[in-house]
Amino acid sequence: MNLTERDRQHLWHPYTQHKTAALPIAIKKGEGALLWDENDKEYIDAIASWWVNPYGHSNKFIADAIYKQLTTLEHVLFGGFTHEPAIVLGERLIEILPDNQQKIFFSDNGSTAVEVAIKVALQFFFNKGEKRTTIIAFENAFHGDTFAAMAASGISFYTQAFEGMFIDVVRIPVPVKGKEQESYEALKTQINNNNCAGFIFEPLVQGAAGMVMYEPETLDQLIKICQENNVLTIADEVMTGFGKTGKNFAMDYLKENPDMMCLSKALTGGTIPMAITTFTSAIFDAFYDEDINKALFHGHTFTANPTGCAAALASLELLTTSEMQANLVRVNASHLAFQNKIKQHPKVETTRVLGTIFALEIKTDGVASYYGSMRNKLYDFFIENGVILRPVGNIVYILPPYIISNIQLQKIYQVVEDALEIV
Structure with a gap:
């Protein structure tokens, strides 16, 4: 067998209807941008395995850092204890985060990073004697699958089974070109009509919605509106963080800073689950009190796992090298060249590029289902041709490891171009 x-x-896979889905592909080895299945078929991992492997599979530098840490201290509880890897990681992150971010809270994954941020936003006002119960989010947002994160997400088929069980969330339009003013006015209206504690957003790129992009200037304006109305802002950089947009963080394109940031995915280079939520000192101070009930009573068994911290430190070191920064520029230039070639194709509706992210929207007669026939046909075609891409409805996106070769990129582009002929 x-x-x-x-x-x-025995295994139950994520986002899978097992009665109708094809059997999973068993991967036995990975190196760089490549994966091999149990039959030795080679695949280019064109989405960095859900955006977590920017430095490639089986990265020796990160593996060595993990091994070294495992032989010193693999794990210790973080309640009442601390350790050097967590301290150093906090120091290194503070150096590259927006300058108002001063406090770091560890958790396990992107969803939990968001969960922490939303709980903090709500308790922040509770601690000040003010009851605020509503979170503002974008339409078609995706922030994770735990309950508060799911409540803030707007892709309905993920959440429809749980309607009526969520915290209060109101939505505003994404400020894509032509909808900026509509988004501003909607935000003001929601703030005026609700007890809003926070506004959570995916900065500049909505990943799960199909790499929907909008401009830094519009997000600056939304943040200003929140600041004027004492509404906390939460930048969910789980997808966009650590170089994907061409800068360390998408927020680096903005003039305004958020009150909180959520980080995960590429944090440890795709090796060990870990997440971080960061805060301003003002937020931390609202929990700093002689009253124990004002503390943040939230934690995870593997909070600040030393081995994960070692992996994150190695990943940050790789990100800041001149070679990796040059890779970001190279991949972006390659995407732009492909965009220039393909954007006039008769079956292409739109294309968009930011940093190492490329997205292409295929023309359709109606609304393409998220997991519909077009998406499945495209996915099967990509897999048959040795490229791992997971289209979102009629949107094909590429978000490869930064270390991908130019030859591998060209193969991805060619397979995408060939796929247009089958739809």
């Missing part, structure tokens, strides 16, 4: 058949016996 091969790995795929053995998997079928």
